[in-house]
Amino acid sequence: MLRLTFAFLALLIMSIQPLSAAPDPHSYANHDQVRITHLTLDLEVDFEASQLRGFAELHLDWIDENARRLVLDTRDLSIESVLIPSADGPWKRARYSLAKAEPMFGQALRISLPDRPERVRVVYSTSPTASGLQWLPAAQTAGKRHPFMFSQSQAIHARSWIPLQDAPAVRFTYDAHIRNRAKLLTRMSAANDPSDQADGVDHFAMTQPIPSYLLAIAVGDLRFKSLGERSGIYAEPSVLDAAAYEFADTEQMIDVTEALYGPYRWGRYDLLVLPPSFPFGGMENPRLTFLTPTVIAGDRSLVSLIAHELAHSWSGNLVTNVDWNHFWLNEGFTSYVENRIIEAMYGSERADMERVLSQRSLELELAELDEADQSLVLELAGRDPDDGMTAVAYDKGHWLLRTLEQRYGREIFDPFIRQWFDRNAFASVSTDDFVAYLRSELLDKHPGKFRDDELQDWLHYGGIPGGAVAASSQAFDLVDGYRADWLAGRTPAADLPAQQWSTQEWLRFLDGLPDQLPVARMAELDQIYSLSGAGNSEIAFAWYIKAIRTGYAEARAPIEGFLTRIGRRKFVLPLFTELVKRGGEDRRFAEQIYAKARPGYHAITQVSVDQLFAE
Ligand code: BES
Ligand code: ZN
Numbered sequence: 072m073l074r075l076t077f078a079f080l081a082l083l084i085m086s087i088q089p090l091s092a093a094p095d096p097h098s099y100a101n102h103d104q105v106r107i108t109h110l111t112l113d114l115e116v117d118f119e120a121s122q123l124r125g126f127a128e129l130h131l132d133w134i135d136e137n138a139r140r141l142v143l144d145t146r147d148l149s150i151e152s153v154l155i156p157s158a159d160g161p162w163k164r165a166r167y168s169l170a171k172a173e174p175m176f177g178q179a180l181r182i183s184l185p186d187r188p189e190r191v192r193v194v195y196s197t198s199p200t201a202s203g204l205q206w207l208p209a210a211q212t213a214g215k216r217h218p219f220m221f222s223q224s225q226a227i228h229a230r231s232w233i234p235l236q237d238a239p240a241v242r243f244t245y246d247a248h249i250r251n252r253a254k255l256l257t258r259m260s261a262a263n264d265p266s267d268q269a270d271g272v273d274h275f276a277m278t279q280p281i282p283s284y285l286l287a288i289a290v291g292d293l294r295f296k297s298l299g300e301r302s303g304i305y306a307e308p309s310v311l312d313a314a315a316y317e318f319a320d321t322e323q324m325i326d327v328t329e330a331l332y333g334p335y336r337w338g339r340y341d342l343l344v345l346p347p348s349f350p351f352g353g354m355e356n357p358r359l360t361f362l363t364p365t366v367i368a369g370d371r372s373l374v375s376l377i378a379h380e381l382a383h384s385w386s387g388n389l390v391t392n393v394d395w396n397h398f399w400l401n402e403g404f405t406s407y408v409e410n411r412i413i414e415a416m417y418g419s420e421r422a423d424m425e426r427v428l429s430q431r432s433l434e435l436e437l438a439e440l441d442e443a444d445q446s447l448v449l450e451l452a453g454r455d456p457d458d459g460m461t462a463v464a465y466d467k468g469h470w471l472l473r474t475l476e477q478r479y480g481r482e483i484f485d486p487f488i489r490q491w492f493d494r495n496a497f498a499s500v501s502t503d504d505f506v507a508y509l510r511s512e513l514l515d516k517h518p519g520k521f522r523d524d525e526l527q528d529w530l531h532y533g534g535i536p537g538g539a540v541a542a543s544s545q546a547f548d549l550v551d552g553y554r555a556d557w558l559a560g561r562t563p564a565a566d567l568p569a570q571q572w573s574t575q576e577w578l579r580f581l582d583g584l585p586d587q588l589p590v591a592r593m594a595e596l597d598q599i600y601s602l603s604g605a606g607n608s609e610i611a612f613a614w615y616i617k618a619i620r621t622g623y624a625e626a627r628a629p630i631e632g633f634l635t636r637i638g639r640r641k642f643v644l645p646l647f648t649e650l651v652k653r654g655g656e657d658r659r660f661a662e663q664i665y666a667k668a669r670p671g672y673h674a675i676t677q678v679s680v681d682q683l684f685a686e
Contacts, residue, residue, distance in 0.1 A: 093142070093238075094238070094240065095238035095239075095240060095394045096394060096395070096396065096451060096452035096453070097176060097226070097227050097237075097238070097394065097395055097451070097452075097456050098144050098176075098227070098236065098237050098238035099142050099143070099144050099170070099176065099177075099179035100142055100143060100144055100235075100236035100237065100238050100241065101138070101140070101141070101142045102236045102238055102240060102241045103134065103135065104133075104134055104135035104137075104138035104140075105131050105132065105133050105134060105135070105138050105141050105187075106131070106132045106134060106236070106241055106243075107129045107130065107131065107132075107235060107236050107241060107243045108130045108131070108132045108243050108244070108280075109129075109130035109243050109244050109245065109246075110127060110128070110129055110130075110233070110235065110243050110244075110245040110246075111127070111128040111130075111245070111246050111247070111248075112125070112126075112127055112128075112233065112245065112246070112247040112248065112249070113125045113126050113127075113128075113247075113248045114126075114247070114248070114249050114250070115249075115250050115251070116220060116249060116250065116251035116253075116257065116290050117251075117252070118206070118218045118220065118251065118252075118253050120199065121199035121206040121220075122196050122197055122198075122199060123196065123197040123201075123204070123232055124195075124196040124197075125194070125195075125196075126192050126193060126194045126195065127192070127193050127195070127233050127234055127235065128190055128191070128192045128193075129141075129143075129190065129191050129192075129193070129235065130189060130190055130243075131187075131188065131189060131190065131191065133187045138187070139183065139184060139185050139187065140181060140182065140183055140184060141181075141182045141184055141191060142179050142180070142181050142182075143179070143180040143182070143193070143230075143234045143235055143236060144176070144177055144179070144180075144227070144229075144230035144234070144235060144236065144237035144238075145169070145177055145178050145179075145180045145195075145230050145231075145234045146172075146176075146177025146178065146201075146202060146228075146230045146231040147172075147177070147197070147198035147200065147201055147202070147231055148178075148180075148195045148196070148197060148198070148230075148231070148232075148234055149195060149196045149197075149198070150167070150169060150180065150193060150194070150195050150234070151194040151195060151196070152164055152193075152194045153165045153166075153167045153180075153182050153191060153192070153193050153194075154191070154192040154193075154194065155184065155186070155188040155190070155191050155192070156188060156189075156190055162192060165182055165183060165184060165191065166182070166183040167180060167181060167182040167183065168180075168181050169181075175454075175455055176227070177227075177230050177231070180193070180234055193234045195234060197231065197232050198231075200674070201228075201231040201232050202228045202231045202674045202675070203222050203223055203224050203228030203229060203230075203231040203232050204220060204221070204222050204231065204232050205220065205221055205223070205348060205673045205674070206218070206219075206220050207219040207220065207346055207348065211346055211348060211671055212291065212292070212307060212346050213307040213309045213310050213346065213364075214292050214307050214308060214309055216292065217253065217255055217291060217292040218253065218255075218291070219289075219290070219291035219292070219345075219346055220288075220289070220290045220291070221287075221288070221289040221290075221291075221345055221349070221361065222286070222287050222288045222289070223287075223349075223350060223351070223354060223361075223673065223675060224283065224284045224285065224286050224287060225284040225285075225354060226284055226395055226456040226457055226460075227284070227395075227456055228675075229283040229284055229286050230283075232288075233283075233286065235283050236283065237283045237284070238282075238283070238394065239282040239283070239284060239391050239392055239393065239394060239395070239499055240282075240393045240394065240499045241282060241283065242280035242281055242282055242391075242497065242499070243280055243281070244276075244277055244278055244279065244280050244281075245261065245275075245276075245277045245281075245286070246261075246274070246275060246276045246277070247259055247261065247273075247274070247275040247288075248272075248273075248274055249272075249273050249274075249275070249288070249290075250271055250272050250273075251271050251290055252271060253271065253290075254269060254270055254271035255269055255271065255290050255291055255292060255293070256268075256269040256273070256290070256291070256292075256293045256305075257273040257288065257289070257290045258273075258288070258289050258290075258293060258305055258341075258343055258359055259273075259275045259277075259286075259287060259288050259289075259359070260277065260281070260285055260286060260287035260288075260356035260357045260358060260359050261275035261276055261277035261357075261358060261359075262275060262276050262277065262278070262338060262339070262358065263275070263305075263339070263341060263358065263359060265295045265297065265303055265339075265341075269292075269293075277357070277358075279336065279337060279357070279497065280497055281357055281388065282391050282499065285355070285356055285357050285388060286356075287354070287356035287359065287361065289305075289343055289345065289361070291307065292307055292308065293305045293306065293307065293343070294306065294307070294308050294311050295341075296311050296312075296314075296315045298315060298318060298319060298321045298322055298342075299321065299322025299323075299325075300322065301322070301325065301335075301338070301339050301340060302321045302322045302325060302339065302340045302341060302342075303339070303341045303342075304318060304321075304341065304342045304343075304344065305341060305342070305343040305344070305359075306343070306344035307344070307346075310344055310364060310367070313367050313369070314342070314344050314364075314367055316371075317366070317367045317368070317369070317371055317374070318342055318371075318374065318377055319371070320371065320374060320377075320416060321340070321342065321377055321381070323416065324374075324377060324378055324381055324412055324416060325340055325381065327412055327415040327416055328381060328382065328384075328385070328408070328412055330415075331408075331411055331412075331415070331485065331489070332385050332408065332488065332489045332492055333385075333489050333492060333493060335384055336384075336389065336496070337357055337358050337384055337388070338358060339358055340358065340360070340381065340384065341358060341359050341360070342359070342360050342362055342377070343359055343360070343361050343362065344362050344363075344364050344367070345361055345362065345363065345364065346364070347363065347364050347365065347636055347637045347638060347639070348637075348638035348671055348672060348673050348676075349361065349362070349363045349364075349638070349639065349673065350638060350639065350640045350672075350673040350675040350676045351363065351639065351640065351641070352365075352366065352376050352379075352639065352641060353366075353376050353377075353379065353380040354380070355380045355383030355384070355387055355388060355405075357384070357388050360377070360380040360381070362376070362377075362380070363639050365608035365637055365639055365642070366608070368574065368606065368607040368608065368609075369606060369607075370574070370607075372573060372574035372575075372607065373574065373607075373608075373609060375409055375410075375413050375425055378408075378409045378412035378413055378416070379405055379406065379409040381412070382404075382405045382408035382409045382412060383401070383405050385404075385408060385492045386400075386401060386404035386405045386407075386408055386492070387401040387402075387404070387405055389492055389495075389496050389497060390404075390491065390492055390495040390496065390498065390499075390500055391498070391499045391500070392499065392500065392501075393499040393500055393501045393504075394501075395449070395451050395456035395459055396448060396449045396450065396451050396452075396459070397448065397449075397500070397501050397502050398449065398456070398459045398460070398464045399447040399448070399449075399463070399464040399467070399468035399502075400468075400500060400501075400502065400505060401464075402460075402464040402465045402468060403447065403464055403465060403467065403468015403469050403471065403472060404468065404472065404488075405465075406429065406465045406466060406468060406469035407468070407469045407472040407473060407476075408488075410422050410425060410426055410429075410469065410473075413425055420544070420545070420546055421573075421575070423542060423543065423544040423545075423546075423547075424544045424546055424547060424573070424575040424576070424579070425575060426469075426473070426542035426544075427542045427543065427544045427547055427579070428575060428578060428579070429462075429465070429466045429469060429470075429542075430466060430470065430541060430542050431582065432462050432466060433462040433463070433465075433466035433467055433470070433535075435462075436461055436462040436463070437462070437463075437533070437534065437535070440461060440463070440533075442533040443533070444458070444459075444461065444463065445463055445467075445532075445533030445534060446463070446530060446531050446532055446533060447463065447464070447467060447468055447471065447502070447529055447530045447531075448502050448530050448531055449464075457675075467529075467535065470535070470539055471529045472488075473542075474521075474529075474538065474539055474540065475509075475513065475521060477540060478520040478521050479513060479517060479520055479521075483513070483517065484513075487512055487513060490512070491505075491508060494508075502530060506526065506530070509526070510523075514526075525538055544579075546573075546575075546576060547576070547579045550572070550576050550579045550580050550583075551579070551583060553567050553568065553569075553580070554580055554583050554584070558584075558585070558588075564595045564596055564598075564599050564600075565599055569600060574607055574609060574610060577607075577610050577613075578609060578610065578613050581602075581610070581613040581614055581617055582613065584617050584621075586617070586620040586621060587621070588617070588621045589621075590621060590622060590623050590624075593617070593618065593621050593623040593625075593626075594623070594625060597623075597625060597626075602614040603615075603618070603625060603626045603629040604629045604632075608637070608639075608642065611629070611633060612633075612642045612645075612646070614626070615629070615630050615633065615646055616645060616646065616649055618630065619646070619649040619650055619653065619657065620649060620653075622653075627660065630646065630664075631660075631664050633646075634646060634647070634664050634665075634668050635664065635667055635668045635671070638668075638671060638672040638673055638676050639676075640673075640675060640676045640679055643668075643672070643676055643680060644676070644679050644680060644683065647661050647665065647680055647683055647684075648683055651683060651684065651686075661684075662684070665680060665684065
């Protein structure tokens with residue numbers, strides 16, 4: 072009886088902690104036993120049903136000789152059948168079971184494969200509410216005439232449109248055959264031929280192995296414009312020229328990054344501008360960065376986003392975090408490389424300003440974060456990996472690398488980083504790997520510059536370690552001076568040299584305005600500089616935050632317009648947060664806007680904002 076109870080208990084525990092046996096904390100996959108090496112996708116994109124239908128064929132490498140089962144990640148997929156090749160020709164059915172759905176992680180698909188086949192085919196369709204896809208009606212596109220669909224797989228949404236091992240430790244090549252009856256152009260994170268015509272049928276091959284979170288697809292009324300020998304831009308026709316102007320420096324950015332960190336290994340580097348509901352600023356899908364249209368400011372002032380996504384071609388796509396606890400290896404390295412690209416392209420003044428802004432956003436976010444979430448190495452088991460998407464991974468990670476750069480000098484540090492990329496190209500790495508490399512290549516070879524306890528402090532403790540040197544910018548010091556003069560009534564708003572300010576200087580100016588600023592003074596700025604309704608999304612956003620905090624009601628209509636037009640989470644969530652924080656009238660205003668805007672938002676943005684209103 073006791074034995075039975077134990078057996079029952081063990082079974083029960085296994086079923087409530089289904090991820091505990093898997094090597095990745097956010098995946099059910101048994102990739103320590105069998106691994107996907109190649110994926111073939113054959114899918115129909117059905118805009119009427121908001122559904123992908125077809126099959127995914129997985130090539131398998133059986134690592135563990137005792138393994139007889141393949142466990143895949145899925146979420147909201149309808150599995151029609153699982154097939155394996157048979158000796159006499161036709162595919163035959165394999166036995167499988169689909170585990171209970173878990174809200175954060177989806178459903179494990181357990182396929183019984185006693186004969187350890189080389190390939191398995193899953194015939195399936197996606198749900199119209201797949202978390203990794205957004206289906207946009209024509210009304211939500213720039214052109215208003217054709218529907219649009221795009222994916223966002225990072226961190227764990229690939230499983231909602233493909234059954235696979237959704238863990239960044241697993242890399243595979245892929246090819247895809249994609250059809251749509253709307254005869255729109257499909258692009259993927261693979262080789263895209265710029266001369267492809269939109270006829271509803273597209274083929275792709277990705278010959279470099281990538282992790283699942285870099286699988287991407289977009290289908291819409293897309294046109295191409297070349298930016299250089301190996302770069303170009305896809306966008307809806309009405310957006311194409313503005314985008315091409317904005318991102319004209321892309322080709323040169325690739326050259327500059329190669330000079331620093333070695334060859335760009337992915338062939339072409341194209342950009343794809345999405346509709347404004349895209350939940351992020353950018354996504355480093357290999358060969359084809361996905362972008363929010365909100366970086367098209369008209370003056371090329373927000374192109375650090377391009378530098379960032381391009382940098383991922385080394386940090387992240389080439390050298391990948393082994394799981395999401397080590398996300399800082401992706402984003403901290405990328406933020407550092409981004410800043411080096413900006414410096415090489417636009418000079419150190421601009422790079423300094425952006426570093427000050429980065430450290431400032433870190434300071435603000437640290438004030439809100441639990442101590443445990445302030446260390447570079449995270450403990451995200453059982454949690455949504457998106458919880459790790461904070462300024463800690465980005466800006467604290469960046470700051471650690473900057474600190475090392477300062478201690479060792481660029482003659483030593485630059486080759487050190489370049490070698491990290493070369494040695495780990497197309498591999499997945501953990502913080503331990505980085506620490507071992509850092510110890511052997513820097514700490515031991517050049518003793519006395521960086522202590523081991525400092526390193527531990529950065530990696531495993533909250534806050535900013537004492538030895539970190541804060542960035543500074545002379546241009547910002549001037550802005551601070553002008554702000555103080557204006558606040559003290561020494562300089563009228565019209566006499567500020569603000570017409571010459573860069574976007575970064577404006578952001579600095581706005582950030583330093585006190586939350587108690589009288590409404591009349593907000594109005595004074597607004598009348599002269601037309602900040603409400605500003606075309607630059609970063610400036611508009613920073614202004615609206617201040618407008619809410621100071622109770623400047625004139626900005627209400629433009630805030631409503633901004634929140635209904637744009638679905639980028641970085642803008643939407645803080646604005647709603649500020650309104651909700653103030654309560655009363657402001658909260659009702661927020662609720663009324665959200666009721667209108669929510670249907671147009673991406674699932675990722677919806678989940679975050681829903682949470683806010685539920686608190
Ligand atoms: N890879 C990220 C976006 C991401 C991270 C999506 C985690 C899902 C989960 C991308 O490279 C990124 O960092 N985008 C930033 C822009 C950047 C300039 C800080 C963004 O979207 O805000
Ligand atoms: Zn990034």
